[in-house]
Structures are given as C-alpha cells and as structure tokens.
Amino acid sequence: MKKYRILIAKPGLDGHDRGAKVVAHALRDAGFEVIYTGLRQTPEQIVKTAIQEDVDLIGLSILSGAHLQLSKKVIELMKKEGIANIPVFVGGIIPPDDVPRLLEIGVTRVFGPGTPLSKIVQEVREVLEGVTSTSGS
Amino acid sequence: MDHKEIAKLITLLENEPDRARDILKKLPKRICPVIGFTGSPGVGKSTLIDQVIARLRSAGKTVAVVAVDPSSPFSQGAFLGDRVRMKKHFLDEGVFIRSMASRGALGGLNESIYDVVELLEAVGFDYVLIETVGVGQAEVEVRYVADVVALVLSPGFGDEMQLLKAGVMEIADIYVVNKSDLEGNDSLYDQLIGFLTFAGRDALNVVKTSALNGSGIEELVDRIITLWKNFAETEKLKQLRKERLRHHTETLARRTLQKYLSAVDSEDPYEGVELALKFMCERLKYGQGGGT
Amino acid sequence: MYDKEQVKKIAEAFEHWQQRTENDMKKFPERKQKFLSSSGYEFKRCYTPLDVAELDYLKDLGMPGEYPYTRGVQRTMYRGRFWTMRQYAGFGTAEETNKRFKYLLQQGQTGLSVAFDLPTQIGYDSDHPLAEGEVGRVGVAVDSLRDIEILFDGIPLKDVSTSMTINSTAVILLSMYAVTAQRQGAKIEELRGTIQNDILKEYIARGTYIFPPEPSMKIVTDIFEFCAEHMPKWNTISISGYHIREAGASAVQELAFTFGDAIAYVESAIKAGLDPNVFGRQLSFFFAAHNNFLEEIAKFRAARRIWAKIMKERFNVTNQDAMKLRFHTQTGGSTLTAQQPLNNIVRVAIQALAAVLGGTQSLHTNSFDEALGLPTEQSVQVALRTQQIIAYESGVADIVDPLAGSFAVEALTNEIEEKVWEYLEKIDSLGGMVRAIELGYVQKEIHKSAYEQQLAIEKGEQIVVGVNAFQTKEEKPVENILKVDPALEEKQKEALRQLREQRDNRAVAKALKELKQAAQEGKNIVPYVFEAVKCYATLGEISDVLREVYGEYTESTSI
Numbered sequence: 009m010k011k012y013r014i015l016i017a018k019p020g021l022d023g024h025d026r027g028a029k030v031v032a033h034a035l036r037d038a039g040f041e042v043i044y045t046g047l048r049q050t051p052e053q054i055v056k057t058a059i060q061e062d063v064d065l066i067g068l069s070i071l072s073g074a075h076l077q078l079s080k081k082v083i084e085l086m087k088k089e090g091i092a093n094i095p096v097f098v099g100g101i102i103p104p105d106d107v108p109r110l111l112e113i114g115v116t117r118v119f120g121p122g123t124p125l126s127k128i129v130q131e132v133r134e135v136l137e138g139v140t141s142t143s144g145s
Numbered sequence: 146m147d148h149k150e151i152a153k154l155i156t157l158l159e160n161e162p163d164r165a166r167d168i169l170k171k172l173p174k175r176i177c178p179v180i181g182f183t184g185s186p187g188v189g190k191s192t193l194i195d196q197v198i199a200r201l202r203s204a205g206k207t208v209a210v211v212a213v214d215p216s217s218p219f220s221q222g223a224f225l226g227d228r229v230r231m232k233k234h235f236l237d238e239g240v241f242i243r244s245m246a247s248r249g250a251l252g253g254l255n256e257s258i259y260d261v262v263e264l265l266e267a268v269g270f271d272y273v274l275i276e277t278v279g280v281g282q283a284e285v286e287v288r289y290v291a292d293v294v295a296l297v298l299s300p301g302f303g304d305e306m307q308l309l310k311a312g313v314m315e316i317a318d319i320y321v322v323n324k325s326d327l328e329g330n331d332s333l334y335d336q337l338i339g340f341l342t343f344a345g346r347d348a349l350n351v352v353k354t355s356a357l358n359g360s361g362i363e364e365l366v367d368r369i370i371t372l373w374k375n376f377a378e379t380e381k382l383k384q385l386r387k388e389r390l391r392h393h394t395e396t397l398a399r400r401t402l403q404k405y406l407s408a409v410d411s412e413d414p415y416e417g418v419e420l421a422l423k424f425m426c427e428r429l430k431y432g433q434g435g436g437t
Numbered sequence: 438m439y440d441k442e443q444v445k446k447i448a449e450a451f452e453h454w455q456q457r458t459e460n461d462m463k464k465f466p467e468r469k470q471k472f473l474s475s476s477g478y479e480f481k482r483c484y485t486p487l488d489v490a491e492l493d494y495l496k497d498l499g500m501p502g503e504y505p506y507t508r509g510v511q512r513t514m515y516r517g518r519f520w521t522m523r524q525y526a527g528f529g530t531a532e533e534t535n536k537r538f539k540y541l542l543q544q545g546q547t548g549l550s551v552a553f554d555l556p557t558q559i560g561y562d563s564d565h566p567l568a569e570g571e572v573g574r575v576g577v578a579v580d581s582l583r584d585i586e587i588l589f590d591g592i593p594l595k596d597v598s599t600s601m602t603i604n605s606t607a608v609i610l611l612s613m614y615a616v617t618a619q620r621q622g623a624k625i626e627e628l629r630g631t632i633q634n635d636i637l638k639e640y641i642a643r644g645t646y647i648f649p650p651e652p653s654m655k656i657v658t659d660i661f662e663f664c665a666e667h668m669p670k671w672n673t674i675s676i677s678g679y680h681i682r683e684a685g686a687s688a689v690q691e692l693a694f695t696f697g698d699a700i701a702y703v704e705s706a707i708k709a710g711l712d713p714n715v716f717g718r719q720l721s722f723f724f725a726a727h728n729n730f731l732e733e734i735a736k737f738r739a740a741r742r743i744w745a746k747i748m749k750e751r752f753n754v755t756n757q758d759a760m761k762l763r764f765h766t767q768t769g770g771s772t773l774t775a776q777q778p779l780n781n782i783v784r785v786a787i788q789a790l791a792a793v794l795g796g797t798q799s800l801h802t803n804s805f806d807e808a809l810g811l812p813t814e815q816s817v818q819v820a821l822r823t824q825q826i827i828a829y830e831s832g833v834a835d836i837v838d839p840l841a842g843s844f845a846v847e848a849l850t851n852e853i854e855e856k857v858w859e860y861l862e863k864i865d866s867l868g869g870m871v872r873a874i875e876l877g878y879v880q881k882e883i884h885k886s887a888y889e890q891q892l893a894i895e896k897g898e899q900i901v902v903g904v905n906a907f908q909t910k911e912e913k914p915v916e917n918i919l920k921v922d923p924a925l926e927e928k929q930k931e932a933l934r935q936l937r938e939q940r941d942n943r944a945v946a947k948a949l950k951e952l953k954q955a956a957q958e959g960k961n962i963v964p965y966v967f968e969a970v971k972c973y974a975t976l977g978e979i980s981d982v983l984r985e986v987y988g989e990y991t992e993s994t995s996i
Contacts, residue, residue, distance in 0.1 A: 186995075187876055187877065192991070195991075224995070224996050226994040226995060226996075229991065229992060229994045230991055232991065358988075
C-alpha cells in the first residue's frame with residue numbers, strides 16, 4: 009500500500025524548531041510518514057536525505073530570514089540530482105512580498121505565521137493526491 | 146546501483162511487496178554481515194550506530210542503515226527521527242540511511258525488512274545495520290533478520306527490570322552498556338555479568354561505550370566483526386541464515402493467507418480457512434498467486 | 438490572613454452564592470465549560486478569602502525588598518527608579534548597528550541590548566560555508582575584536598549597561614567587550630551588563646549550542662569564576678525562560694525548566710569550588726510576558742518566592758543579595774500575528790503591563806511587525822513608547838506591587854508555585870536537569886504543550902484575534918519591512934579577509950595554541966580567550982579550537 013513520505017527539514021543555522029516539530033506531528037497524525045532531519049542542515053544534506061528516503065514532498069522551515077537563498081539552493085541541487093519533481097513547501101517568517109519570489113524559484117507552497125495546521129495538511133493532500141477537499145478537516 | 150535507485154526499490158518493496166520476488170530475482174545473491182541494534186528508547190542506539198558507522202568508514206567499509214520507528218496505531222502515520230543522530234554521514238557516498246515506519250508489524254521491525262535487507266546485501270554494501278523500534282519485550286524479530294544482535298543498555302531506563310524479565314536478553318550476542326560515563330553504570334554492568342554467568346552465556350561479549358568520548362566503540366566493532374567471522378567459519382552463519390529464511394517464509398505465508406482470508410465470507414471459522422486455502426490453491430495453480 | 442470564625446462565615450456565604458449562581462446558569466450558562474490557564478489548571482469563577490486563608494503574610498509575601506521577595510526585590514521598586522527600558526537590537530554590520538544604538542540612546546533608552554547573527558552565535562566566521570545567507574540576518578555579524586570596536590564606537594562603555602544575547606560563544610564576546618572597554622580607557626571592574634550565557638536552554642529550546650553539555654557547563658563555570666574576581670558588576674548569566682516559553686511551554690513549565698537549569702548551574706559552580714553567596718549575586722533571569730494577564734503577573738511573583746527558597750533552603754545561602762531573583766522580561770514574540778499586525782501593539786502593551794505589575798528589572802517590548810520580518814525604526818519607536826506610557830502615564834509604577842492581596846493573584850501565585858515544585862521534583866528524580874535534557878524529557882514536555890496549544894487554536898477553543906476569529910478579507914500589507922541587504926555578506930567577508938592579512942598571524946597562532954592547551958588541561962579558559970581576542974583571532978578560529986577539544990553536540994529528537 010502506498011504511504012506518502014514527507015521530509016521536514018530545517019536548513020540553515022536557525023534553531024527554532026517549534027513550528028517544524030508541530031507541523032511534523034500534525035502530518036503524522038494525518039497519516040503521513042514524516043522524516044525529520046533535525047537542525048542545521050545544509051541544502052546538500054537535505055537533498056541527499058530526500059534521495060535516500062525517497063520522499064514525496066519536502067517541507068522547509070526557515071525563521072532566520074534566509075529563506076530566499078536557502079530555498080533557491082535546495083531547488084538548484086534538486087534539479088542537479090534529478091529530483092526536481094518533488095514538491096517543496098516553505099514555512100516560516102516570510103515577508104509577503106517574498107512569496108511570489110519563492111514561487112518563482114520553484115517552491116510549490118509558502119506558509120507564513122499563523123497558518124492553520126489543517127490548511128497545511130489539506131494542501132499536502134492536494135499536492136500529493138491531487139485531491140481538492142472542501143473542508144479543512 | 147546509485148542511492149536513488151536503491152531508495153526507489155526500497156519504496157517498492159515496502160509498498161508493493163508482491164513485486165519483491167521479481168525485483169530481487171534480478172539482483173545477484175550476495176551476503177554481508179547484518180548487525181541488529183535493539184534496546185529501550187533513550188539508551189542511545191542511534192548515537193551508537195552513528196559512531197559504529199564512523200568506525201567502519203574509517204576502515205574503508207560501506208554501510209547501509211535501516212532505522213525503524215513505530216507507526217501510530219491511530220493514524221498509521223509515523224515520525225521518523227533516528228537519522229538526526231547520524232547527520233555527519235549524510236554527504237558520505239559510502240553510507241546509505243533509510244528510515245522505516247513499523248507499519249503495524251509487532252516484532253520491532255517492518256514486514257518488508259527481509260526483502261529490504263536482502264536488497265541492501267545484494268547491491269554490495271559491506272555492512273547492513275538495523276535499528277529496531279525499541280519499545281519492549283516483544284522485539285525479537287531482529288534475532289531472525291540480523292546475524293549479530295547487540296542489545297544496548299544504559300542505566301536508569303528500567304533496564305534493571307529488563308534484566309530481570311530477560312525477554313530480549315536471550316536474543317543478544319553482544320551487550321552494550323552505553324553512556325558508561327554515567328553514574329549507576331557499574332551496578333548495571335555488574336548485574337549484567339551476574340546474569341550472563343548464571344544463564345551460562347559468554348560474559349566476554351559485554352562492552353562499555355560512551356557516546357561522550359567515543360570510548361569502547363573500537364572494541365565494540367572489533368567484537369562484532371570477530372563474532373561474525375566466527376559464525377561464518379563455523380556452521381553458525383548457515384544456521385542463522387536458514388532461520389532467517391524460515392521466518393521470512395512464515396511472514397510471507399501469513400501475508401498471503403491473510404489476503405485470501407479477507408476475500409472469504411464465511412460464518413464458520415473452520416470453513417473460512419478451508420475456503421481461503423482452496424481459493425489460494427486454485428489461484429496459484431493458474432500462476433496468479435502473485436508475490437509468493 | 439483571616440481568623441477562623443470569619444473564614445467560616447465567608448465559606449457559608451460562598452456556598453450560598455455558588456448555589457444561586459448555578460441556578461442562574463441554567464438560564465444563562467457561562468461562555469465555556471472550563472476556563473483554563475496556559476498551564477492547564479482551571480481558573481475559578483471567583484476567588485475569595487477562602488482561597489488565601491492559609492496565606493501567612495510575613496512568611497509567604499513579606500515586605501517589598503525582603504525575603505521571600507514575593508513583592509519585589511527592592512523596597513521602593515519603581516518609585517525609586519523605573520525598570521531599564523532595553524530594546525534588543527542588532528542587524529547587518531557593526532556600523533549599522535552602531536547607528537541604531539546611538540539612535541536608541543538618543544530616544545531615551547537606558548541600556549543597550551545586542552542581537553548577534555546566527556554564525557556569531559554558533560561560532561562560525563562570516564566566510565564559513567554554513568554561514569551562507571545568514572550573515573547579519575538576525576543580528577549583527579561579529580568575526581573579530583574589530584567588529585566590536587566598531588559596534589561600540591563613540592559609546593562610552595563605562596557609562597552604559599549592555600546586555601548581550603550570546604550563549605555558546607559568550608566567553609568570546611565577553612572578552613571582546615571587555616578588551617574594547619579597556620582600550621577605551623575603562624576598567625573592567627566597573628563594567629555593567631549581562632551575557633546570556635545560558636547554554637542549557639539552547640539544548641531545550643533555542644538551538645545555538647556547539648559543545649556537549651558537560652564542557653559547556655565547564656565554560657559557564659569558568660566565566661562565573663572569572664567575573665566573581667574581575668568583573669563583579671557584570672551579570673554572568675541570564676537564565677532564560679523566555680525561549681522555553683516561546684518554544685511552546687506553559688507558564689508553569691517556563692518557570693520549572695528555568696529553575697531546573699538554574700539549579701544545574703549553581704550545583705556545577707559549587708562543585709567547582711565557588712561560593713553561592715558570592716556568585717549568586719551575579720545570576721540574573723529572563724522571562725517572557727505572554728497574553729494571560731493575571732497568570733503572568735502571578736508567575737513573576739511566584740518566581741521570586743521560589744528562587745529565594747531554592748537559594749536559601751537548597752543551597753543554604755545566607756547572603757540576602759544572592760536570594761533575590763532579578764529578571765529581564767520580553768513580551769512574547771510568538772503571540773504576535775502576521776495578520777492585522779497593528780493589533781500587536783495592543784498585545785504588547787498588555788504583556789508589558791503584566792511584566793511591570795510583576796516587578797521586572799528591565800523590559801523589551803516587541804515591535805508590531807516582527808511576525809513579518811525585522812522591525813523598522815518606526816515600529817521600534819512605538820514599542821519603546823509603549824513602555825514610556827506605562828512608566829510615565831499609567832500610574833502603576835507609583836505603588837509597589839499593587840496587586841498583592843488580590844484573592845485571585847495570590848491564589849494563582851500559590852498555584853503556580855506548587856506546580857513548579859512538582860516539576861522540579863520530577864527533574865530531580867530523573868537525575869537533574871542535564872540528564873532530563875539528554876533524555877529528551879524536557880523537550881518532549883514542551884513540544885506536547887506546543888502541539889496542544891496549536892490544536893486548541895485549530896479547534897477554535899482558543900481565539901487569536903485576526904487569525905482564527907475576526908479576520909478581515911483584505912489585508913493591507915505593512916509598508917517598509919526592513920530587509921538586510923544581501924551585499925552586506927560580501928562586505929563582511931571582504932573585511933574578514935583583510936583582517937586576516939593585516940593582523941599578526943604569528944601572535945594569533947601562539948594564542949590559539951595556548952588556548953587549546955589550557956582547554957585540554959581543564960584550566961579556566963577565560964584569560965586565554967582574552968589573549969586570543971586581543972591579537973584579533975576570529976570568533977570562528979577560537980570556536981574551532983574549542984570544538985577540537987570539547988567535541989560537538991547532536992540534538993535529541995522526538996515528538
């Protein structure tokens with residue numbers, strides 16, 4: 009039976025993992041297998057992990073403000089490794105006008121502070137299963 | 146085979162076990178030492194494995210790790226965090242780490258573990274390390290999958306109780322007293338030696354390690370290798386592999402039968418089994434058994 | 438506080454009132470079945486003398502400035518002097534931050550607070566591969582003494598009090614600060630300020646650790662020892678509940694884990710032969726002020742009483758000054774919303790008021806735009822003005838501990854204290870705080886609380902105005918969010934390259950070698966770090982030497 013595997017990663021040096029862990033927990037409770045990388049991951053490490061764990065989606069949590077550089081680097085490396093088909097979600101303290109820039113880089117979804125967990129779970133399902141659910145279960 | 150291909154195959158083995166036969170058939174038969182690490186959560190299994198990897202790598206050996214964490218019985222989801230401890234090996238091409246959820250299996254591993262280990266052996270790793278879920282006494286499956294089993298203990302984890310109950314105790318070849326820098330460790334060590342003496346087992350295979358200063362790791366790895374070589378030189382390894390095959394077969398049989406059982410609708414349990422078996426035999430005759 | 442006869446009468450009256458109320462409630466039910474505090478205990482409908490009947494005024498509250506300091510650590514509190522208004526600032530290069538500091542001092546701020554960027558906090562120079570994209574981002578980038586010289590250029594260090602949010606590399610930044618002051622002509626004996634230096638909470642909540650707990654504790658103790666002798670006016674540690682709270686802890690957990698850490702520091706220092714009567718005076722604390730107004734006030738009051746008891750009863754301290762809990766407060770960053778950001782001004786004002794009514798020694802008020810990015814000059818000004826309005830206009834600073842004797846506040850103070858002792862017992866039973874952290878116990882408790890809070894918001898049990906209720910359709914974007922110029926990283930790297938060329942590299946190599954030897958031999962490393970800093974050894978070079986000797990830590994992860 010197909011089980012979706014999601015990588016939740018914290019690139020960069022920022023040590024605030026409250027959000028990453030809460031999201032990982034919610035995804036687990038929503039039935040996903042969540043691989044957590046821990047803090048201070050380089051883009052290289054994240055991409056290698058995504059390959060070895062054969063994940064279906066990557067979630068990056070960044071609160072330090074370095075989201076543009078870090079997301080860009082992760083996506084560039086994914087292209088190089090031939091796994092650019094894996095959707096990438098970015099969450100954290102993201103100024104609104106950076107959202108279009110992130111999407112342009114190739115990020116699939118961006119979540120700022122205050123995003124409900126149900127919305128994240130729903131969008132993960134949408135992207136993975138192509139399901140558009142109407143309620144925010 | 147590169148890491149990406151291996152990773153994809155593991156996913157297939159996990160998700161579509163019926164295809165395992167075809168996948169593995171295409172690969173050469175090959176064996177390597179398969180080492181299991183078991184013990185309660187918090188005793189430091191992942192950190193220990195991290196150091197064992199480092200030691201094996203410095204000897205030029207390639208290593209594959211399978212780390213199993215429990216699936217939630219409610220959502221069937223899982224939080225797989227063991228690899229956090231092994232991050233310094235993420236960029237090493239000679240190390241492959243895969244996290245697995247137990248997906249309802251009760252023995253502390255995952256049902257496809259037999260296939261996955263066979264794959265990792267076949268693709269040429271020098272060592273395969275397995276980390277079990279680590280929740281309780283019922284975790285004996287690793288005995289059948291691994292050639293050498295290391296039980297990791299550390300003071301203050303109810304391990305003294307575990308010693309008395311001695312459920313998992315019997316399955317281990319090597320006992321690791323981890324975090325040996327901590328207070329209370331001497332007492333654990335003494336109890337362990339006592340237990341082994343009266344159980345008539347080899348008290349030589351007790352190793353003290355410390356993640357803090359890396360002490361004991363070299364000794365642990367040496368013991369593991371020596372033990373495996375001994376097994377390989379005697380009939381022991383053959384026996385172990387035979388046992389593994391038997392358990393693999395059992396797992397398969399159970400799964401196959403379950404599949405047919407679920408298709409049968411009967412009020413009588415005896416009749417239900419008969420029907421399922423009959424159904425299964427018919428299908429297999431026509432070569433549609435799939436998987437087994 | 439009441440005689441038995443009176444208590445009995447009140448109890449009877451209360452009983453009647455409860456019955457009548459419950460009758461009424463059949464028609465007019467209350468808004469919720471249960472009214473819960475952040476820590477999960479229930480708020481009563483109404484507090485009466487019955488709830489504080491056991492309270493012994495002299496024993497449990499005492500007079501302000503006297504044991505157990507429930508009412509405050511000074512006799513006159515803010516009638517003497519207001520709390521220190523201290524806004525945390527720092528971004529980009531030392532030059533830019535220097536300008537911001539001068540601006541803040543000019544605006545009436547009374548102390549400086551330095552934020553460092555992540556590479557500085559984790560011991561990497563700006564040109565380290567891991568520093569990429571992070572230079573000058575969440576604070577000022579410091580690679581060597583040169584940056585600190587620029588940072589405080591034109592600011593006389595003997596006259597200001599400076600707080601530095603720095604932990605695993607605290608010993609390096611403290612040395613740089615002290616050397617800079619010396620070169621300005623000041624004596625280090627007279628320097629006033631604080632380094633955070635609270636490594637244990639980094640493993641729990643904030644994540645800027647480098648070394649494993651044991652050598653980290655050794656460095657902390659080295660600093661205690663050095664400062665007790667050479668920098669007696671300096672607060673050697675700011676034991677921080679703030680980040681623990683921000684990571685999702687409840688008010689009770691915030692205090693419990695902070696004191697768990699504090700006990701570990703004190704024990705470690707005593708073990709190293711230091712006298713808690715002496716170094717105890719240099720310990721300071723740092724808490725968060727969150728939304729639940731009354732619970733927060735009670736939390737601060739309980740904190741003082743608990744700490745006084747810990748020092749007196751557990752560590753047999755006799756020096757009164759070493760029993761006083763002095764603390765800095767910051768309003769809760771995680772309570773700020775990105776939605777309708779102006780609402781944050783109100784949140785911050787309420788939280789700041791709780792901190793003042795709770796008797797804080799210094800205060801940072803967050804800027805309303807911080808859920809979106811770094812604060813602008815305008816938003817920082819509003820934040821500072823909020824404090825000034827509380828100080829100069831509200832009148833709450835004119836009476837010492839004005840809420841003492843409130844049935845609710847005293848009852849909550851007791852409740853929190855009790856629950857904190859329960860946690861501390863649990864931590865002791867696990868073998869102390871370092872062990873509890875290594876086991877992941879503390880992290881798990883906090884994560885559990887964070888997840889529960891989030892689920893409560895999801896289910897609408899907890900309302901966040903503008904987020905899960907009272908949303909507006911179209912959000913007007915906030916203008917001028919401050920961003921760090923990406924060119925800054927290159928500039929910082931270039932300056933570092935030049936420094937490495939210009940300095941006396943032989944002296945650097947010698948100083949680093951001596952530092953390494955001292956660390957290996959278990960000597961107090963502070964004087965050796967001073968020497969390395971003086972010849973412009975970089976923060977990364979010094980950290981690398983210590984990494985070699987002490988090793989690096991990997992986190993414990995579970996949910």
